[in-house]
Amino acid sequence: MTAAPFFPNEPKGPKIVTEEIPGPQSKAAVAEMTKYIDTSATKLVVDYEKSIGNYLVDADGNVYLDVYAQIASIAVGYNNPTLIKAAKSDEVATLMMNRPALGNFPPKEWARIVKEGLIDNAPKGQKYAYVQMSGSDANESAFKIAFIHLAAQKRKGAGFSEEDLVSVMNNQAPGSPEVAILSFRRAFHGRLFGSLSTTRSKPIHKLDIPLFPWPQADFPALKYPLEDHVEENAAEEQRCIDQVDQILSTHHCPVAACIVEPIQSEGGDNHASPEFFHKLQATLKKHGVLFIVDEVQTGVCATGNMWAHEAWNLPYPPDMVTFSKKFQVAGFFYSDLLLRPALAYRHFNTWMGDPIRVVQAKYICQEIRDHNLLQNTIEVGNYVYQGLEKLAAKYPGKINNLRGKNKGTFIAFDCESPEARDKFCADMKHEGVNIGGCGPIGIRLRPMLVFQKHHADIMLAAIDKVFSA
Amino acid sequence: MTAAPFFPNEPKGPKIVTEEIPGPQSKAAVAEMTKYIDTSATKLVVDYEKSIGNYLVDADGNVYLDVYAQIASIAVGYNNPTLIKAAKSDEVATLMMNRPALGNFPPKEWARIVKEGLIDNAPKGQKYAYVQMSGSDANESAFKIAFIHLAAQKRKGAGFSEEDLVSVMNNQAPGSPEVAILSFRRAFHGRLFGSLSTTRSKPIHKLDIPLFPWPQADFPALKYPLEDHVEENAAEEQRCIDQVDQILSTHHCPVAACIVEPIQSEGGDNHASPEFFHKLQATLKKHGVLFIVDEVQTGVCATGNMWAHEAWNLPYPPDMVTFSKKFQVAGFFYSDLLLRPALAYRHFNTWMGDPIRVVQAKYICQEIRDHNLLQNTIEVGNYVYQGLEKLAAKYPGKINNLRGKNKGTFIAFDCESPEARDKFCADMKHEGVNIGGCGPIGIRLRPMLVFQKHHADIMLAAIDKVFSA
Structure with missing residues (x-):
């Protein structure tokens, strides 16, 4: 840490010049x-x-x-000179204005760009990535990967049945099965239809929108200061874990994955201990349910780790880790090649993310290190x-x-x-x-x-x- | 139209130098x-x-x-000089690297940028816009606006009930009602959970993903050449309109909107006549169902109109028109201020689109005119x-x-x-x-x-x- 300001031309302090705000x-x-x-x-x-x-x-x-x-x-920082210089580079201009359909026509430098922007900055154990457009989109795409993976396990290498192919075009089972994602009360994972079905922060986010009937478990409500409520808080966390176990044992349809924020942010900055997340991972493993950590808001150093979940020292990496916000690029890491669908076009769209945001992530992480x-x-x-x-x-x-x-x-x-x-x-x-x-x-x-x-x-x-x- | 090439340095023709592709x-x-x-x-x-x-x-x-x-x-065109110059401008660099949360903290030039990039290039009758990140996201957000609008009409100015506020947090009615979007067979509207529920192009897009049980109508299957099948094709179009009418009369839950592509693209470049779309609009109006035109692929001049639906000369503008792809900015136009939710944070997310893509749209449209x-x-x-x-x-x-x-x-x-x-x-x-x-x-x-x-x-x-x- 340097004692000198990072921005020599920063104002010395705030200055309010209008009587009313907004002026x-x-x-x-x-x-x-x-x-x-x-x-x-x-x-x-x-x-x-x-x-x-x-x-x-x-x-x-x-x-x-x-x-x-x-x-x-x-x-x-605003107008960070390294980022502004990068924005005006040939590399960024070319990728911005010749925006590739990355899934079909990636640039020849794409492996390097993905490595430098994403993989080199990934949490331990996260070796692969999909690039998306926003946090909501990142979480939804992780859900899709989880559902595809669940179905692949059930099929055990068999192809799609005729019934799958016909029923899915009518949005019906077995092609479009009843399956679920487990999330926590007070969680926020985005506002598109799938992600909003896992968001449980505030009614205003969800009212009047049709949602999937997916299950939710309580997230621990810890008492502060933590040192004065050690036993009580441990019991509260165990109660929530028991609820997860109960839901996964009794839910009426298969649960493909559980998504959780390391610190529930929009929902009120609700924390849980590393032990809670260890137990959560163990419980999910017991039920064969994938573990998705939503680092959209917690990622990129603000919590004192590059990725907040690194502080837990889990025995196994999470199956997927989603990101956006301060990373500027959105998407998700995954830890196991088995999660990559075997067939093409299962997870696909026109742009498959925005390459200039991957480049930006590289420079952000470079500034962090430098x-x-x-x-x-x-x-x-x-x-x-x-x-x-x-x-x-x-x-x-x-x-x-x-x-x-x-x-x-x-x-x-x-x-x-x-x-x-x-x-x-x-x-x-x-x-x-x-x-x-x-x-x-x-x-x-x-x-x-x-x-x-x-x-x-x-x-x-x-x-x-x-x-x- | 100039006879001279737009790109003086373009190659004179293709050149394949490797025996195999890929090389x-x-x-x-x-x-x-x-x-x-x-x-x-x-x-x-x-x-x-x-x-x-x-x-x-x-x-x-x-x-x-x-x-x-x-x-x-x-x-x-690739490496269009006007776009490359714009990419390196101070305006783009500032907006790219100080990426605003546009819903909370818009740049002071935002009205001008939105006007020049979006509103000045909007279809006739489309006066307002929401900026999104991708075509899927644009369509889903239009669906959300349709659902919010439907619920507002039902409430007739009353607030949310206590039952709404409680039930929605469990993803249950009445807060999260059973409502639907109507789409057409062979349509493509995206691959997130809501948009994928309206996509009916190919099984591979949908398999293993839970979807909403939303209705679909047949899209006309016209016979070619058109001039040899005039009566047959008119009957086919009427059959599809009758099906829409039938669905809207009998569907077990309210349908908030119908979404249609002017030409179904991913689904096979399936066309219908202007008369079909006139009848479709009239049928939707009869049932009080919003009309969303998905111009993600058809928009921006390729069909011989800036927006393909302009060729229909409809008596009323569509309620919403979604865009992405060649416009580079994604989002949707809407024609009636009543569609803008009365309360804040009903349609909201961190970024609310990417401002540099709005700027890019301006330069693309400028190139088209110039x-x-x-x-x-x-x-x-x-x-x-x-x-x-x-x-x-x-x-x-x-x-x-x-x-x-x-x-x-x-x-x-x-x-x-x-x-x-x-x-x-x-x-x-x-x-x-x-x-x-x-x-x-x-x-x-x-x-x-x-x-x-x-x-x-x-x-x-x-x-x-x-x-x-």
Whole structure:
């Protein structure tokens, strides 16, 4: 970790120049956008050219320290010079504008690009990858691979039956069988029809959409501080594991895979212990159910490991690990060649991902290594956690269930109520800090990997000021 | 239309330098790729830097005239200088490497970018857009909008009930209702769980995947030449319309929308008349069912209109029009503000599309206008069609059901058998033409919009040579 700032030209701190947020320029921009698109979720209108490092600049010139980072998806700072240079390279321009149908017509450099962008940065034991377009798409494609694998095991090398071929065209069994994916309560895995069927975070994500009747198990609801609730929390985790075992023993149709986030993010930054995940893997293995780890939000160093599940030291690699967000490329790793379908066109689409995002992943990981950003995140995360512990003691009842100790900067706490949480986010904005919520009452810190102690001091001072008001 | 080539440095014609295809360099590249990724569908390993205009160069230096164009997704030629210049612009670099979460933090220029890239190029009557990541994702998101709209109509302004909020978290009605999307036999709308439920092209796309039990109607199976089967074809189209009417009258659950391709592409280049689509729209209106036109493959000029459905001159615009492929940006247009959900976060995800692909769409459409490529495609399409008519007469039984007259270069014909079709594609490759199939026995022409008469002559000569052998 260098003491010097990674971005020498970063602002010294936030600067709010408009009385209201959004300011007049931002309001005008939203009004113009609303003519064409849905702007109901717009939070800030951004001047991306002027944004730099950890600082986001809005259309009115307000400068925010950004600890939300495009919903946890910017890794190495706005206008990172290495990335901007890469964006203008011949390699990227060629791949962008001659966008290949990668499944049919890959570029001759594709093996190198995939190795440098994906495989060299994969979790231990993950040797192969599929490239997709988004986290939802990555999870759904992993589900499809799981279903294809399950069916292949059942067929034991036999081909498709005539009944398979006919029934599937009517979306009926046996060609389209009743099979399921197991997920956890409060999980978020995306918002397309298959992924949304495994998402259990908030009703607004799911209402009015037809979904598959797939099963769900409780995810542990741990009590904090962890050291004061050791036995209780262990019992809670065992209860959830028993539920998984029960579901897999009794569900009315085969379960092909179980998907889980290392830390449930959108659902409220819900943690579980490494022991929980060891037991989960063992239970899934017992039932012959594939284990998919969704690292869309936890991946790429923020938790203090390149991939959060590496901290568990599992005896076997997960069967699949999905990624997106800070990696910028979406897709999934898989650990066993048996998961690759035997026939062509079983998992296929026109683009099979976007090659420029694979190139981008390479440069992001290069920046991480060159600047030792994993170590930075571990150290700054500990510093932030300690700072929040002090603030929690100073303002009783304001910072509840502080969590994410020794999890890099992947730190969260609960406010008193949904209203208090929303007000906190708004107040922080007026103090020049862009911060995000999760779950019903959570605040989640998602700074970039270039977030340093001097940035943490600014954020902690803003929290102090907001709570003292 | 200019007589001069759009790409002055294009090769004069194809050139095959290896005895076998793939050649040794391509084979080595595939072997290397197979260490990391699924290469079961690889057709050619491409040198994209050397490819130019209508010509694709493979890793062994073989030069192909490309009339497949990355599964119909390259519009204005390989290494188009306008696009390459745009790729290296500050605007694209900034948007690429500071990838916004567009739903929360749009760039201040977003209204302009959306207008120039999407709205200015929209079909008549389509005033609004959502940006997505792929054709599958675009169709699924349109389905979600249709389901949300249907439920909003039923609630008549009332909020969600407690029962809605509880049941939806268990993927059960009433929060997650049983509702459906109607599609047509032989349709292709994508391969995620919702879109795959509407895809009816080939078993291999669907086998072993759980699907929604959604209804399907027959798509007209027209007989060719059209002028010899006028009454028969009209009766066939009416039969399919009656089936739609019957399904919508009797289906056991509400149907929110019907999705249809103007020309079923992957399913075999199956056409229907404008009258069919007029009747379809009227039937859907009668039942209060939304009309989604899937222009993923037909969009962007190849059929002789910017959007294929514009040729129908419908009395009302379709409710939604989905796009991807040659537009490079994926998403959907919608014609009525009532389709935009009233609440935030009903249709939402981290990225909400990729802004650089919206910018790319602008430059693609600018190239089309600057070089009059729509007119070019109409003229060259007619020229190709006439050439194929002559070849069909010269080789009886080889070129069957020639179709796509007055449909730009969106032309197809049937071979004698699946085996004959696959052999034809392979033989054409040895003659230096990369050509694609569709359906069980179809050949689909999907040249770029910069395909000119001198390219057509090369392609027609190659077909002549293959059939004469």
